[in-house]
Amino acid sequence: MSLVADFARKLGTLDLELAIELGVQETVALVGPNGAGKSTLLRVLAGLLAVDRGRIELDGVLLDGGPGAGFVPPQERRVGYVFQDSLLFPGMTALDNVAFGPRSRGASRSEARTTAGHWLDRVGLGQLGDLRPAALSGGQAQRVALARALAADPRLLLLDEPLAAVDATARVALRRELRELLDTFQGVRVVVVHSIDDALALADRLLVLEEGRIVQSGALPELVARPASRYVADLVGINGFRGLAAAGVVDVGGAELVVAQKTDGPVYVTFHPRVVSVFRERPSGSPRNVWSAPIVSVERALERVRLQVGGALPVVAEITPRAAAELRLDEGGDVWVAVKATEITVTSA
Amino acid sequence: MIEPAQHLPRGIRTLALCAAMVLVLPLVGLASRAPWGTLVAQALAPEVLDALWLSLGCSTVATAFTLVLGLPLALWLAGADGWLRTLVRVLVTLPMVLPPVVGGVALLFAFGRNGLVGGPVAEWFGVALPFTSGGVVLAEAYIALPFFVLAAEGGLRGMDRRYVEAAATLGASPWRILTTVTLPLIAPSLRAGLLLAWARALGEFGATITFAGNLAGRTRTMPLEVYAALESSPEAASVLSLLLVLFSGGVLFALRHHWFPAR
Numbered sequence: 001m002s003l004v005a006d007f008a009r010k011l012g013t014l015d016l017e018l019a020i021e022l023g024v025q026e027t028v029a030l031v032g033p034n035g036a037g038k039s040t041l042l043r044v045l046a047g048l049l050a051v052d053r054g055r056i057e058l059d060g061v062l063l064d065g066g067p068g069a070g071f072v073p074p075q076e077r078r079v080g081y082v083f084q085d086s087l088l089f090p091g092m093t094a095l096d097n098v099a100f101g102p103r104s105r106g107a108s109r110s111e112a113r114t115t116a117g118h119w120l121d122r123v124g125l126g127q128l129g130d131l132r133p134a135a136l137s138g139g140q141a142q143r144v145a146l147a148r149a150l151a152a153d154p155r156l157l158l159l160d161e162p163l164a165a166v167d168a169t170a171r172v173a174l175r176r177e178l179r180e181l182l183d184t185f186q187g188v189r190v191v192v193v194h195s196i197d198d199a200l201a202l203a204d205r206l207l208v209l210e211e212g213r214i215v216q217s218g219a220l221p222e223l224v225a226r227p228a229s230r231y232v233a234d235l236v237g238i239n240g241f242r243g244l245a246a247a248g249v250v251d252v253g254g255a256e257l258v259v260a261q262k263t264d265g266p267v268y269v270t271f272h273p274r275v276v277s278v279f280r281e282r283p284s285g286s287p288r289n290v291w292s293a294p295i296v297s298v299e300r301a302l303e304r305v306r307l308q309v310g311g312a313l314p315v316v317a318e319i320t321p322r323a324a325a326e327l328r329l330d331e332g333g334d335v336w337v338a339v340k341a342t343e344i345t346v347t348s349a
Numbered sequence: 350m351i352e353p354a355q356h357l358p359r360g361i362r363t364l365a366l367c368a369a370m371v372l373v374l375p376l377v378g379l380a381s382r383a384p385w386g387t388l389v390a391q392a393l394a395p396e397v398l399d400a401l402w403l404s405l406g407c408s409t410v411a412t413a414f415t416l417v418l419g420l421p422l423a424l425w426l427a428g429a430d431g432w433l434r435t436l437v438r439v440l441v442t443l444p445m446v447l448p449p450v451v452g453g454v455a456l457l458f459a460f461g462r463n464g465l466v467g468g469p470v471a472e473w474f475g476v477a478l479p480f481t482s483g484g485v486v487l488a489e490a491y492i493a494l495p496f497f498v499l500a501a502e503g504g505l506r507g508m509d510r511r512y513v514e515a516a517a518t519l520g521a522s523p524w525r526i527l528t529t530v531t532l533p534l535i536a537p538s539l540r541a542g543l544l545l546a547w548a549r550a551l552g553e554f555g556a557t558i559t560f561a562g563n564l565a566g567r568t569r570t571m572p573l574e575v576y577a578a579l580e581s582s583p584e585a586a587s588v589l590s591l592l593l594v595l596f597s598g599g600v601l602f603a604l605r606h607h608w609f610p611a612r
Contacts, residue, residue, distance in 0.1 A: 087509070
C-alpha cells in the first residue's frame with residue numbers, strides 16, 4: 001500500500017507542484033513556513049481540491065488524474081482528515097460525532113454506536129460520549145476528532161496541525177497517544193507539524209515544503225547534517241548559509257567565512273550554535289572568523305542560553321547561563337563573535 | 350471599561366430622543382384613539398376574527414412556501430460568485446425595495462386571469478389565482494421571500510465551510526451533509542428568516558390588494574380590514590392596528606437575542 005502524488009495545483013498566489021511517494025511503514029511529518037502549501041497539499045490528497053494536472057494514486061487506484069480524468073470525491077476516498085481546531089459537529093454528542101462516519105457509510109445506528117464507543121475507548125474518552133463538543137477541553141476535542149476520523153476506517157490519515165489548538169500541559173500526553181495511534185494505523189499517514197519536537201515525536205520522516213515545492217525529504221539527522229535551506233536550518237536549530245567558496249573562503253553574501261575544507265563553487269556552510277563563541281572585547285588568538293554584531297535576542301532554555309545576533313552574518317550562539325551573565329547580554333549592544341574554521345561544515349550545494 | 354453611551358456629546362442624545370419620539374408617537378396616537386372599554390368585544394367581532402384567521406393562515410402557508418422554495422435558492426446563492434448569481438441576487442432583493450403595489454401589478458401581469466402564466470392556466474385548468482386566498486398566499490410569498498432568502502444566505506456565508514468538508518471526508522453524501530450538518534449549523538438564521546418572512550407576510554398590504562383584491566372572508570386580511578375600517582370607523586381601525594402591533598412586536602421580542610446579542 002502506498003500513496004503516489006505527482007501533481008500541480010495553483011490556488012491564489014500559491015503554486016503547488018510536487019512529486020512524492022509515501023509508504024505505510026512510516027509516518028511523514030510535513031513542515032514548512034506559513035503559506036508554503038501544507039494544508040493545500042492535504043486538501044488535494046483528501047479530494048477537497050482537484051489537481052490542475054498530474055495524478056494521485058492510493059494503492060494503485062487513481063484518485064485524481066487531472067481535469068476530467070477520474071476524480072474521486074472525498075466521500076469515496078476513504079481518507080481521515082483531522083483539522084487543527086477539531087471541527088466536531090457542535091449539535092451532536094461526542095459519541096454521535098464519532099458514529100457519523102460509520103453511519104454515512106451505511107452502518108445501522110446501533111452498529112455505528114458500537115464502533116464509535118470502541119474508538120472513544122481507544123482514545124481514552126469512553127466515559128465522555130454523552131458530552132457536547134462545547135463541554136470538552138481542547139485536548140479532549142482533538143482526541144474525539146481523531147476517533148471520528150479513525151472510525152470511518154480510512155486508508156489515508158491526514159492530520160493538519162493536530163496539536164496546535166492544545167495547551168502546553170495537555171500537549172505532551174496527546175503527542176504520546178497520537179504516536180501510539182499512528183503506529184498502529186494500517187495506512188498512509190501524514191501529519192502537519194510546526195515544531196521540530198512534534199516532528200521528532202510523531203514522525204519517521206520529514207517532508208519540507210516551501211513555496212509550493214518539496215525542498216527536502218528525509219529523517220531528522222539527514223536534515224541536521226545537510227539542511228537544504230535557511231528555513232530547514234532554523235527549524236533544526238543550526239546555523240546555515242548558502243555561499244560561494246574559493247580557496248578556503250566562503251562568500252555568503254556580504255560577509256566572508258574562512259573554512260578548513262577545500263571545496264570550491266556554490267556551497268552550503270553549517271555550524272552548530274554551541275561552536276559560536278561570544279566576547280565583549282575583541283578576542284586575541286586563533287579563531288579565524290571574528291566579527292562584531294548587534295544582539296538581537298537572548299532566549300533561555302533550561303541550561304542553555306541562545307543568543308541571536310544580527311548584522312551581515314546573522315547567527316545563533318549557544319552559551320551557558322553563567323557566561324551570559326558575565327557578558328551582561330541583557331544590556332544589549334554589540335558583541336564579538338568567533339567561529340573556528342575547523343568547526344564549519346562545507347557541503348556542495 | 351467605559352459604557353459607549355457615557356462619552357456621547359449632549360446634542361447627540363437630544364437627536365436620538367427625537368428619533369425615538371418619531372417612532373413611538375404613532376403608537377401612542379394609535380393607543381389614544383382605541384376604545385379601551387369595548388376593545389375586547391370589538392377584537393372578537395366576527396369580521397375581525399375572519400380577517401385574523403385569514404391573515405394567520407395565509408401568512409403561515411406563504412412562510413412555508415418561502416422555506417420550501419427559498420432554502421434551495423439560498424443554498425445556490427451562497428455558493429461561489431459569478432455574474433449570474435449577482436443578477437439573481439438583485440432580482441431576489443428587488444421585492445424588498447419595490448413599492449408592494451408594483452409587485453402586485455407585476456403579479457397580475459404574470460399570474461392574473463390574462464397574465465403570461467395565469468392566462469393559459471385559467472384557460473386549460475379553469476383555475477385563476479386573483480380574488481382567491483391562493484392569490485393572497487402568492488402575493489405574500491412574493492414579498493416575504495427575499496427576507497427569508499437573505500437571512501438564510503447570510504447564515505450559510507457565515508458558516509465555517511470546513512464542517513462540510515469534514516463531513517465529506519467522513520463519507521457523508523451531499524444530502525446527508527445538508528440535513529445533518531449544514532441545516533443544524535444555520536438553524537438560528539433559518540429561524541430568524543422564517544419569523545421575519547412570516548411577520549412581513551402578515552403585514553402585507555399593497556401587493557395583496559392589487560393582486561388578490563379585497564373580498565371579505567377570502568382575501569381581506571388584517572391590513573386590508575384596517576384599511577376598510579378606516580372609512581367607516583376609525584376606532585375599529587385602531588383596534589385592528591393594535592392587534593397587528595401586538596403580533597409583530599411579539600415576533601421582534603422572540604428574535605431579540607438574534608439581533609441584539611448581549612454585550
